[in-house]
Amino acid sequence: MTIKTALMGAVASLALAPMAMADGHEGERGRDGDLRIIYWQAVSIMNPYLSGGTKDLEAASLVIEPLGRYDPQGNLVPYLAAEIPTVANGGVSEDLTSITWTLQEGLLWSDGTPVTSRDVQFSWEYCTAEGGGCAQAAKFEGVTSVDIVDDLTVTVNFGAPTPNPYGPFMGAQSPIIQAAQFAECLGPRAPECTDANFGPIGTGPFVVTEFRTNDVVSFEANENYRDPNRPAFATATLKGGGDALAAGRAVLQTGEFDYAWNLQLAPEVISDMSEGGVGTPISAFGSLVERIEINLTNPSSDLEEGIRSTAEAPHPFLTDPAVREAMSIAIDRELLVEIGYGQAGRATCNLVPAPAIYASDNTACLTQDIDRANALLDEAGYADTDGDGVRETADGQPLSILYQTSTNAVRQDFQALIKEFWAEIGIETELRNIDASVFFGGDPGSPDTFQRFYADVEMYANNFDGTDPQAYLGAYLCDKAPRPDSQWQGENINRFCDPAYDAMWAELAQTGDLNERGRIGAALNDMLTADSNVIIPLVDRGRVSAHANTLGGVVLNTWDSELWNAADWYRAAE
């Protein structure tokens, strides 16, 4: 891209501006000048296979692309592939052990050479090469071979039936890299190929022109990009560093940048900044859910170690579904969202709030109902017999619980509010907050980890990687409960155990059809939440980014890179 054509593009876009507005911002490539993006975590490498950092994955997504991506709803969209292979169209074998991808015809790398099935096969070889530390190895787990069928077709073979075969070559984490460029960089030599790692040859809308580690990356439009009218920007600058507050100001208040990533700020702060009218905060939701987990076992310190908080000692009253339901409906989730997350949160009753096909339609918990909660507890026989405002069980034990979470301003606010909600239904709550590095540290020797769960209820957030919740739901199987002989490891921290749940999960693991998977996934979700209230979901936490009002075409996506559709971005009129 020369300056002359860039200028001509700019002139043309000025002349065509009214027309462009009319026909959806189409025009020739490079018409809109420079795109300025700020990531408050600076980019350190452009090769996703050598870095797990989100900022690196997303920067790389401007240059190198996978066969298919996820759209904002979590659906699969073909990128380099001609279509998404499924069992229905014959791309995935009936026994779920192989998937066959076909590349689009006529694809070129940014250096002008054609993209072939060898590049796809090489990408797998690169990540699984002996002696290399591939950051995305999990994506290729279970892959036994990648076979070239012809120039445009490859088959990925799995060692066992894989109902979700979209791990390899889907999404920002496993893009296709050029075999010619990385041929000498296999295994232990991968980090030595500095030029390739900092400026990979790609198929994406942009090409790296200058890479300054942990500072600025400069791009120009890819002349060989498959759509001749895209990208709309002739150059792009990705600046890194600073903090979320400064990044937010640069887009929302001063207008120095067009796009700011991941603004983890208090809702009041973001809304104050966006009042300037220079930019707009946008939010999108993934699968991150802030929830209260209920301990079905007894954490009392009177019990000896080894029995405390294990299945051998059932909890005196939290094993009663009525108590758990009362605790759930006593919470005003809308208020929690307003206090803690604003635009970046929404009330939810689901453990798996997305993607759409897995999301159950639970809404029963969304309205706070103190009266019904009280009625439930009355019916179940918990009455306040000694007049101290706290109910007791039939054998006189007060409904007094210890509520722990990690140290975090928003979580402590939530604790204060929920303590009051529960006080209204006669449940007394003692609060405890634990330093996050200890709480999530997983040290089997520490009594304060979330797995050890020496408390009656605890609150934290969790999500799942990618769009398939199978492994995530599998965490609540009977045998995944943390206990002394598992070194207190395991994700089933409620010590939930239901043979019906285990059976249904086994069914999910053998089902290939997406709609059927969705139905089973939603049913499993309901067994944990709406039906039993073992997990009390509170807030579906989204991500907030911001774009300048002059930047059009931005669609925030939490399932893939935020820059997934940067090719479609354009300069909008003020």
Place this chain on the structure above:
Amino acid sequence: MTDPMTNMPAMSPPRAVPIEKARSQWRDIWAQFRTHKGAVWGLGFLIFITLFVAIGPLIWDVDATKTDIRNKNMRPFYTLLWDSEARFTWVKPLGSDNLGRDVLANLMQGGRTSMAVGWTAMILAVVVGTLIGVLAGFFKRIDGALMRFTDLVLSLPLLPLLLVMMLLFRDTLRATFGPETGIFILIVVAIGLTSWMQTARIVRGDVLALKEREFVLAARSIGTPSRRMISRHILPNVLSPIMVSATLGLANAIITESALSFLGLGFPSDFPTWGKTLFDSIQYMEEYPERVIWPGLCISFTVLAVNYIGDGLRDALDPRIRGQ
């Protein structure tokens, strides 16, 4: 010198005016103390803040931890002076935080905890520090052992030590004394036992110097036993460094408690202290500066007041300065 009550005044230079009546030593000290303006102000403030946190909650009878979402983010009354449209209600004269908790009630309730922790931990540290310092300075035989022990404790990193203490004792103390008293004891002991070393070193140094002075030699020559030697001759003379380290210790204890609560090692989150109120408010500093300013002022003025009092006391207790 065996009886300071009668002999101390004799140490001052002879005066032209004859002594009218017997003057008590403490009256002299008070007279000297009053000449130190800062100390008098400091004492005044300390009395005020103590009454504020002790009697305040009886008058301003509001639950400090009660949330009140409808009245959240209220401004203090004085913002009306420059901003007549500020959100304000007389129910919350100093405003409310983001959950509608009353700031004034929080200051009082938080002050109770902070002051209690500060004083108790300080007294504990000073007692331990003085004891070890005097013993090490006075008895040569145990000097080495005690000082190596001091070095050992000094080299222990505070936070990991506290983590371990929390781990070992929290559940037991919680079961015995309840969550709040249990944590109170734990924090006071933890802070007290990790901050006595400076006092011990300073006191030992002074005692070593004093031991060689003539009046000590004189006292020893008339057969004063060690116990009396320490209580009559040594201690009164090392009172000023003890006072200074006590004032620093109080400030240190209040600040350490804040840091601990912030890390989640201290009091439960619904138990306000000045330090925690301050930390919780930092992210709202730009919008609602008062939430940071009030607890901040409370901490710094209390610490400053105690420092001034210490300064005044040191001057007043030192017979060489007194009366000049």
